[in-house]
Amino acid sequence: MEERKIADAIRQDNNRKAYCLQMLEKMVYGIDAEPVDLEALYNEDGAIWGVMVHFASGGTICVNVEGDSPLAMVQEIIKKAELA
Incomplete structure (x- = not known):
């Protein structure tokens, strides 16, 4: 049961991050x-x-976003890849 909760949390986080990457x-x-x-x-x-x-x-360039929220991930990518 616990593994299912973890897998669901990972899936939800990945979906949010994938959406932010597309945007x-x-x-x-x-x-x-x-x-x-x-x-x-x-x-x-x-x-x-x-x-x-x-x-x-x-x-x-590779940007480490482990543990970041989706918006923190976007911020990190913009900063490290110098997109601003």
Whole structure:
């Protein structure tokens, strides 16, 4: 029973984070910033622990978002990938 609760919590958190990643990607394209692709990275439990940011210019950066709330994750990506 406890494992099911943990799996449900991970799934809900992943859904929220995936939604925020989609919105961030749309926002970056919408303001004519350098296009980026965002790729969620998962740990062995299936939780998102990081985001790989792929820039159109060819650069890539990995941002650790383990334990972050969805909005804190977005803030961290913007800061570390210098999207602002």
